[in-house]
Amino acid sequence: WIIIQQRMDTSVSFNKNFPTYEAGFGDQVNFWIGLTTIYEITKNQNYKIRFEMQNSINNWYSAEYSFFYLDPPSSQYILRLGSYVGDAGDAIN
Numbered sequence: 001w002i003i004i005q006q007r008m009d010t011s012v013s014f015n016k017n018f019p020t021y022e023a024g025f026g027d028q029v030n031f032w033i034g035l036t037t038i039y040e041i042t043k044n045q046n047y048k049i050r051f052e053m054q055n056s057i058n059n060w061y062s063a064e065y066s067f068f069y070l071d072p073p074s075s076q077y078i079l080r081l082g083s084y085v086g087d088a089g090d091a092i093n
Contacts, residue, residue, distance in 0.1 A: 001050070002041065005032045022073075035070065035077045042069040049081070053088060061088035 007014065012030035024034025041047070049068040053061050066082030084090040 003033075004038055006030060022077075036073070039070045039072065039077060043072070045069075051086075051088065062086045063088040063090065063092070065092075 006026075006029070008029050012026050014030075014032070016025060016032075021032065022035045024032055024037055026032055046067050047069065048064060048066060050062060050064040053063075055061070063084060063086040065084055068079065068081050071078040071080065079092075081092060084092075
């Protein structure tokens with residue numbers, strides 16, 4: 001697995017502009033690797049994506065999609081997802 005986003009606390013603001021989300025930001029604990037990097041990783045391969053979330057009372061939930069990739073920068077990195085499985089609810093498709 002490649003971790004593309006992690007947020008363990010609020011020490012890094014995720015309220016950023018589009019160019020910052022495109023480039024990536026953060027530190028070793030709280031980060032977003034960037035749309036450009038995600039696009040480069042997924043453009044020629046078939047990858048799954050899994051979201052793992054923890055709520056305020058420490059319950060864990062997950063959502064997994066059978067494939068994912070981003071459209072190219074000229075298309076504003078539109079997210080493409082396959083079929084869903086998990087216990088977090090399919091709130092993306």
